[in-house]
Structures are given as C-alpha cells and as structure tokens.
Amino acid sequence: MIKYIVATLVLGVVAGYLNSNWGSISAGVWVSSYVFSGSLLLLLFVMGFAFGMDREAITKIRRTGFRILVVPFAVACGSVVGGFVGGLVLGVDVIASAAVSAGFGWYTLAGPLVGQLYGAEWGMLGFTANFLRELLTMITISVMVRVDKYAPIAFGGATTMDTTLPVIVRYCGSDALITAFSSGFTLSIIAPFTIITIASLK
Amino acid sequence: MLIRLVGCLVVLDSQVAVYMASLTVSLVAGILLGYALRKRGKVNLNRASFAVIIVLIFSLGFSIGSNGELLGALPRVGLNAVVIAVLAMVFSLVFVKAAGRVAGLK
Numbered sequence: 001m002i003k004y005i006v007a008t009l010v011l012g013v014v015a016g017y018l019n020s021n022w023g024s025i026s027a028g029v030w031v032s033s034y035v036f037s038g039s040l041l042l043l044l045f046v047m048g049f050a051f052g053m054d055r056e057a058i059t060k061i062r063r064t065g066f067r068i069l070v071v072p073f074a075v076a077c078g079s080v081v082g083g084f085v086g087g088l089v090l091g092v093d094v095i096a097s098a099a100v101s102a103g104f105g106w107y108t109l110a111g112p113l114v115g116q117l118y119g120a121e122w123g124m125l126g127f128t129a130n131f132l133r134e135l136l137t138m139i140t141i142s143v144m145v146r147v148d149k150y151a152p153i154a155f156g157g158a159t160t161m162d163t164t165l166p167v168i169v170r171y172c173g174s175d176a177l178i179t180a181f182s183s184g185f186t187l188s189i190i191a192p193f194t195i196i197t198i199a200s201l202k
Numbered sequence: 203m204l205i206r207l208v209g210c211l212v213v214l215d216s217q218v219a220v221y222m223a224s225l226t227v228s229l230v231a232g233i234l235l236g237y238a239l240r241k242r243g244k245v246n247l248n249r250a251s252f253a254v255i256i257v258l259i260f261s262l263g264f265s266i267g268s269n270g271e272l273l274g275a276l277p278r279v280g281l282n283a284v285v286i287a288v289l290a291m292v293f294s295l296v297f298v299k300a301a302g303r304v305a306g307l308k
Contacts, residue, residue, distance in 0.1 A: 001252070008256050012263020020268040032265030037221075039258040044225055045232035046251045052236020070305040071298055078297030082290035089289070090282055101290035107272075109218075124275040128283035131272060133291060150307070154298040155291045162225060163262055166255045181229060188222060 002142040005167060009138070043166045050174055057175035068179055072186035075154055076194060079104055093118075095202050100126045102194040104157030104187045105133040113192065117199045134159045138167060145171045153180045158191055160184035 016032070051057050061068070083101025087094030096118045103110025107130035115123020137155040141164075144151040149172060156164040161184025168180045266272065276283075301307075 004256065005259050008259045009263040012260040013267035014263075015260075016264035016267025016269075017273070018267075019264070020270060031261050032268060035257065036261040036265065037224075039254050039261065041224060041228045043251060043254050043258060044228040046254070048229040048232020048234075049236035050251075052233040052238075053240045054236075055240070058237075064307065067305045067307060070301045070307065074297040074301035075294045078294035079290040081297070082293030083286055085293065086282075086286040086289040090285055092282070097286055101286050121279070125279045125283055125286070127272060128275050128279050129286040129290075131266070132283050132287040136287060136291065148295065148299060150298050150302060151295050154295040157290075157294065161222070163258075166251070166258060170252075170255070185222065185226070 001170065002139070002167075006139055009135075040162055047166065047169050047174075047177055051177045054174045057173070057177070060175045061178050064179075068182055069186065071150065071153060071179060072183040072190075075104065075157055075183060075187060076102075076190060078154070079157060080194065080198065095198060096122050099195050099198045100129050102191065102198050103130040104159075104191050104194075105130050105137070106158040106188060106191050107131040107134065109191055110195065113195050114199075117195075133157060134163055137164050141167055141171050149176070150179070153183055156180070156184065158184050158187040161188060 019031075079101045080098050083098035084094050086101065087097030090097070096114070099117065100110060100114055100122065103114070103126055107127050110130045111123050111127030114126030133155070137152060137157075137159060140155065141152045144155060148154075152164070152168045152172060153160050153176065156168065159165075160168060160180040165177075165180055165184065169177050172180070
C-alpha cells in the first residue's frame with residue numbers, strides 16, 4: 001500500500017508544481033485547503049467510527065488510560081535533544097537547532113516562528129526540517145511499524161493528529177488511533193511554547 | 203524580548219484553534235456513532251477509507267508542490283534539515299521506548 005501512497009504524494013507534488021507555475025491559482029487553493037480539510041475530516045470520522053465499533057481497541061485504551069500522555073512528552077524531550085545533538089554534529093547554533101526540532105513536524109508553524117526569532121535562513125531550515133519529518137514519517141511507516149508499534153507515532157510528532165494519522169492507523173491498527181491523535185494534539189498545543197521557551201534560553 | 207515573544211504567540215491564531223477543534227469534533231462524533239452502532243455487526247470501511255486517504259495524500263502533495271518557498275529552500279538547507287529531522291525522529295523513538303518501558307505501556 002505504501003507504494004500507492006508515495007506515488008500519489010509525488011503525483012500531487014508534480015500537479016501542484018505545474019498548477020502554481022502554469023495553471024490557475026484559484027484551483028490550487030481549492031485543492032490544498034478545501035479538498036484537504038474535507039477528506040481529513042471525513043477520514044477522522046470514519047476512523048473514529050471503526051474505533052468505536054472495535055471492542056478490543058476500546059478495552060486496550062481503557063487499560064492504558066492517562067499513561068498515554070507519556071508518549072507526547074517523550075516525543076517532545078526526544079525531539080529537543082535530537083535537535084541539540086544535530087546542532088553539535090553540524091557545528092551550528094545548538095539552541096537554534098533545538099528550536100527548529102521543537103516544531104515537532106509542524107512546518108507551517110516552525111518556519112515562520114523560527115524565522116521571526118532567528119532570521120530568514122533559520123526560518124527556512126525550520127520549515128524544511130519539519131517538512132522532512134512529516135515526509136520521512138510517511139514513507140518509513142511500513143518499515144518502522146515492524147521495529148516498534150509506537151515508532152511511527154514517535155516519528156510523526158505533531159503530524160500524527162492530521163496528515164500522518166490515516167496512514168498510521170492503517171498500519172498500526174485501530175487502537176493506535178487514540179494514542180496517535182492525542183500525541184499529535186498535545187504536541188501541536190505545546191509546539192509554539194517549546195519553540196519560544198528554547199529560543200529564550202539564550 | 204518580551205514584546206517579540208508576545209508577537210510570536212499571535213501565530214497561534216484562531217484559525218489553528220478552529221482547525222484543531224474541528225478535527226477533534228469529527229473524531230469524537232465518529233467514535234460515539236460507532237459505539238452506538240457497535241451491536242449492528244461489523245462494517246468494513248477499509249476500501250472506502252483507502253480511497254479517501256489517496257485523495258488526502260494527493261492534496262497534501264499538491265500543497266507541497268504549490269509551495270514555491272519550500273521547494274526553493276530544499277536544495278539550500280536540505281542537508282542540515284535532513285540531519286536535524288532524522289536526529290529528532292531517532293531520539294523521539296528512543297525516548298518513547300524508554301518512557302514506555304518505565305510507564306509500562308504495551
């Protein structure tokens with residue numbers, strides 16, 4: 001299945017590129033906002049429906065309870081440490097690099113925010129690094145799910161509440177739905193604050 | 203500094219809040235309806251949801267492809283971005299595994 005997803009993604013990128021360069025702009029906005037949001041809302045509803053019917057999944061989540069929130073906070077700490085180590089490896093400002101990775105994959109937030117704090121060049125890096133996180137999560141799911149059940153959720157960061165959620169549920173099963181959504185939701189809420197807090201360390 | 207920080211928080215505008223709320227409402231509505239109808243037997247939504255996933259992924263790709271700023275930045279900052287993204291992902295996984303073991307997640 002993953003090959004269809006990657007092929008569709010590539011096809012979408014090409015279509016979007018061609019459209020913004022030679023086609024009409026209004027159609028582009030229509031596809032990337034209305035079609036995107038519409039299909040996402042529908043998918044969340046359908047996935048929720050399947051979860052609600054699945055007794056095993058509900059029992060599993062009940063047994064886990066609030067321990068589920070361990071996942072987003074571990075992802076948050078891991079991302080910041082990863083960004084810090086990345087700064088050391090690349091020999092760049094480690095605090096700025098940690099702020100970039102504290103976007104947790106939410107590139108439309110991290111790009112402008114890091115750009116405001118550290119200038120346009122870092123903004124670009126914040127944008128690209130977090131975009132790649134989403135992309136790499138999506139294309140490695142089929143491999144990573146065999147490594148660990150929580151691996152795609154850890155990889156996805158804040159994107160597990162929307163863009164990568166359908167693919168994660170597809171591979172990890174219905175009981176991953178609540179873990180993934182709550183992790184992505186929590187990370188999306190704390191992302192702006194972690195970026196600003198890390199940036200203010202200097 | 204403080205003014206700059208407050209300025210940054212404006213990014214978290216009402217649009218984001220509406221977006222997150224609508225996703226949550228949609229999910230919860232699905233769960234409640236599924237739970238209410240759970241005795242009606244099983245429905246297989248796999249094929250339908252796969253079609254919607256394809257539509258979603260296409261429109262995601264479409265918005266990436268129309269984002270000239272992002273495509274222009276890729277070759278310039280790409281290598282640094284790959285290093286930071288991969289390390290953030292790997293450390294996230296390590297931390298989740300460690301925390302999961304401590305908290306007893308299965």
